[in-house]
Amino acid sequence: DGGITQSPKYLFRKEGQNVTLSCEQNLNHDAMYWYRQDPGQGLRLIYYSQIVNDFQKGDIAEGYSVSREKKESFPLTVTSAQKNPTAFYLCASSISGGTVDTQYFGPGTRLTVL
Amino acid sequence: KQEVTQIPAALSVPEGENLVLNCSFTDSAIYNLQWFRQDPGKGLTSLLLIQSSQREQTSGRLNASLDKSSGRSTLYIAASQPGDSATYLCAATQGSQGNLIFGKGTKLSVKP
Numbered sequence: 001d002g003g004i005t006q007s008p009k010y011l012f013r014k015e016g017q018n019v020t021l022s023c024e025q026n027l028n029h030d031a032m033y034w035y036r037q038d039p040g041q042g043l044r045l046i047y048y049s050q051i052v053n054d055f056q057k058g059d060i061a062e063g064y065s066v067s068r069e070k071k072e073s074f075p076l077t078v079t080s081a082q083k084n085p086t087a088f089y090l091c092a093s094s095i096s097g098g099t100v101d102t103q104y105f106g107p108g109t110r111l112t113v114l
Numbered sequence: 115k116q117e118v119t120q121i122p123a124a125l126s127v128p129e130g131e132n133l134v135l136n137c138s139f140t141d142s143a144i145y146n147l148q149w150f151r152q153d154p155g156k157g158l159t160s161l162l163l164i165q166s167s168q169r170e171q172t173s174g175r176l177n178a179s180l181d182k183s184s185g186r187s188t189l190y191i192a193a194s195q196p197g198d199s200a201t202y203l204c205a206a207t208q209g210s211q212g213n214l215i216f217g218k219g220t221k222l223s224v225k226p
Contacts, residue, residue, distance in 0.1 A: 031211075097212045
């Protein structure tokens with residue numbers, strides 16, 4: 001089955017720790033995205049990548065980092081510099097990142113800071 | 115800066131009713147407008163994508179319209195069912211790299 005997988009589904013972090021969220025896709029899509037969703041809010045773009053070894057900051061990149069070493073993988077690291085990391089994190093991909101492409105979303109990871 | 119607004123924030127209707135969800139955007143320079151469905155604690159499922167040159171798109175009981183000049187899109191759901199209960203999000207695509215600007219969503223509840 002083709003699709004986007006995110007792991008883990010739930011993640012708990014102590015203050016001051018870095019954590020990495022996994023996102024893998026087997027759709028052969030070039031573009032991948034990370035969004036953050038807070039209760040009652042729309043999604044906000046953290047980082048996106050349109051090609052391997054290249055990525056750009058979104059609207060709320062501070063306190064986050066990403067890598068894109070492989071086409072199918074786009075991990076997100078939430079660093080200790082992120083002041084309020086508790087949220088629902090969604091990964092998405094699209095064929096080429098162009099303006100006519102639909103974005104396909106993974107099931108999400110819920111991060112809670114203890 | 116583009117802002118996307120969805121009204122109402124929540125809507126409860128009896129089964130079988132036809133309903134309209136509203137989405138407005140402040141900058142008409144969009145490439146397309148997408149509607150998504152989100153079930154509690156889940157990811158998003160794409161419902162319809164309307165290109166900027168199009169006026170509407172249909173899929174089954176769903177019909178989405180786009181009026182760029184007035185900065186509005188509507189999602190029409192015919193003969194609503196309890197299984198339609200979810201949060202519906204609209205998103206405008208801005209920039210040549212396909213970045214989405216999301217509204218906060220409308221939480222729909224269809225009562226049996």
